Structures are given as C-alpha cells and as structure tokens.
Amino acid sequence: MYYKKRFAMADIELLSVVALLQDLPEQGLVRGQVGTVVETLAPGVFEIEFCDEQGRTYAMASLKSDQLMRLHHEPIHQAA
Numbered sequence: 113m114y115y116k117k118r119f120a121m122a123d124i125e126l127l128s129v130v131a132l133l134q135d136l137p138e139q140g141l142v143r144g145q146v147g148t149v150v151e152t153l154a155p156g157v158f159e160i161e162f163c164d165e166q167g168r169t170y171a172m173a174s175l176k177s178d179q180l181m182r183l184h185h186e187p188i189h190q191a192a
Contacts, residue, residue: 123182124149124158124177124180124182125149125152126149126150126151126152127148127149127150128148128149128182128183129146129147129148129182129183129185130146130147130148130149130158130160130180130181130182130183131144131145131146131147131180131181131183132144132145132147132175132179132180133178133179133180133181134179136173136179139171139173140171141162141171141173145162146162146183147160147161147162147163147171147173148160148161148163150172153174156176156177156178157174157175157176157177158174158175158176158177158180159172159173159174160172160173160174160175160180
C-alpha cells in the first residue's frame with residue numbers, strides 16, 4: 113500500500129490530467145470529474161482546475177494525491 117501511494121503521488125505533476133476518486137459535495141464535484149493540475153501546493157497536494165468543454169473554469173480545488181487518479185491519453189510503457 114505504501115508503494116502504491118508513493119508511486120501515485122510521484123505520478124501526478126504539473127499539467128497532469130486527473131479524475132476525482134470521491135465525491136466532494138461541498139465543492140459541487142462528483143467522483144469521475146476530470147481536471148488539470150495547475151499548481152503543486154505541497155508534497156502530494158495539488159491545485160486542480162475543472163473546466164467545461166468550452167474551457168470555462170467551473171471549480172478550483174486543493175486536493176491530495178489519494179483523492180486523484182492520473183489519466184493517460186497514450187500507452188504507458190512499464191518495466192516488467
């Protein structure tokens with residue numbers, strides 16, 4: 113579990129596209145919504161911008177890496 117959390121934190125960086133892993137009703141966000149990392153606030157803490165299809169920001173949230181999953185748009189080559 114420690115390795116998984118450590119790997120996930122290292123995997124998220126500035127401009128990473130991420131998805132929420134949990135609902136955040138106080139911020140009007142639900143699990144699965146997609147955002148972009150726009151700032152690293154502290155180790156494992158990121159400012160995420162959520163935009164609509166026209167590029168208009170509808171939410172900003174400071175989130176921990178364990179609340180996020182990085183999304184990939186191309187194949188990831190991993191060592192066996």
